[in-house]
Amino acid sequence: MNSTPKHINKHNLQSKFKSYPLYFQPILKERIWGGEKLKALGKKLPSKNIGESWEISMIDTDVNVVTNGIYQEKNLAELIHLYPNEILGTKVYQKYGTQFPLLFKFLDAKTDLSIQLHPNDELAKKRHNSFGKTEMWYIMQADDDARIILGFKKDSSPEEYIQHLQNKTLPNVLQEYYVQKGDVFFIETGTIHAIGGGILLAEIQQTSDITYRVYDWDRVDDQGNERELHVDLALEAINYKNKDPKIQYQKKENEAINLVDCPFFTTKIVSLTSLYEVAKNSDCFLVYICTEGSAQLTANNETFQVQQGTTILVPAQLTNFAFTGNATLLEVFINEI
Incomplete structure (x- = not known):
């Protein structure tokens, strides 16, 4: 959770807040599964494996900086500290204090992400002093046969889950969705999931970076090391019930x-x-x-x-x-x- 900034330069800031739409410098993240599709969104990529562009964030030190207007070069935490009601809104400030409660990202999955899940608010607060991580995906582009993994094909149990994990057959009991541009998915906390390779999407989520990784396709990094798994932490956090997370909707012009x-x-x-x-x-x-x-x-x-x-x-x-x-x-x- 973000604490109040220790040093805030109040010079050149008006005492009365100037309301205008704020643009931010994205925070780009290298990932083992990342690629170069974010170039199509106007992002200047420093390498060929950029998996995430954090568009608006106040997680720990990952705080975006304003790029336009009189607040240019000020970061979001500084501005909220000075103008909490004006930026967040009166009711949001009352509920969340000076923490920006959401995180906005673009993700480029060149290869499959790990199979993972996120804890709910109660568990995340107890274990990590963090929010949980409810999220949604909007598919912006998908290669042919690109798919995502979301939840179990049918109701499962901790015992069945552990058995499949040990046998490296976990993907066999998880449901897959082949995706195309415009598809929307709502991922409640505890839902086991993975974004498949060949997908570019927008992600909206609670302000949290708590992820329990349970299966990573047995891949290794450049040094031959496997990424850390969180099998024990995940056991209590998983929702073992089958659920359809795909959102059905009909567009209407200008509404x-x-x-x-x-x-x-x-x-x-x-x-x-x-x-x-x-x-x-x-x-x-x-x-x-x-x-x-x-x-x-x-x-x-x-x-x-x-x-x-x-x-x-x-x-x-x-x-x-x-x-x-x-x-x-x-x-x-x-x-x-």
């Missing part, structure tokens, strides 16, 4: 259609072809992820460009704005506060 509505976040999809106007209160921030196309956001007589691969934070205090253009947008906020 926000509900995808996921859970206690931790609400995500809607906007199929923008002309105009989408927003008028809201100041209870909560909004985040927009552009997964396709390009658009313009107009607020307070200023225009901000949004294109595929852009993630922007609309502070809670900015209550009226509009999008024009032709794009697919994910709209994210916290509803149950």
Whole structure:
């Protein structure tokens, strides 16, 4: 969990918050399974195995820095410390304090990720003093026959799970989904899962980096070492029940259609072809992820460009704005506060 920044330079910051959409410098992460597809989203990759672009984060030292406007070069933690109500919203600040409660990423899986799961809030708090990790995926691009693993084919048990793990047959009892652009999946805590190779996706999750890895396809790194597994920790955290995590939805032009509505976040999809106007209160921030196309956001007589691969934070205090253009947008906020 993030603590209050120790040193904050208040010079050149107005005492009254200026509300405008905030853009951030992405934090790029090398991964054993990563590739180069994030280039298509405008990311400047330092190597050929970049698996993740953390778009908006306040996890430990991974805090994004603003790249536009008067708050340029200030990081998100600094700004929230100075302007918690204005950025987070009155109700979010009351519930979460100065912690930004969500993490936004793009992921490029060149090869399969490990089979893994995440603990719920109660277990994560007890073991790691962290939030749990409920998350969702929006598939932005998928190669032919690309698939994901999500949950058990049928109800299982700790005993059956351990037996398959020991026999290296765990994938045989897990359900696979072949995916294509626009598919949406909601991954509740405890759901055993893996992203397969050939997939580029947007991920929305609670602010947590707690992952229990249980099977890694017996692969090794450049030094011949296997990655750490967390089999014992996972036993109590796994949900052994069968469940269908795929979200069914129908797009409507220039309207926000509900995808996921859970206690931790609400995500809607906007199929923008002309105009989408927003008028809201100041209870909560909004985040927009552009997964396709390009658009313009107009607020307070200023225009901000949004294109595929852009993630922007609309502070809670900015209550009226509009999008024009032709794009697919994910709209994210916290509803149950």
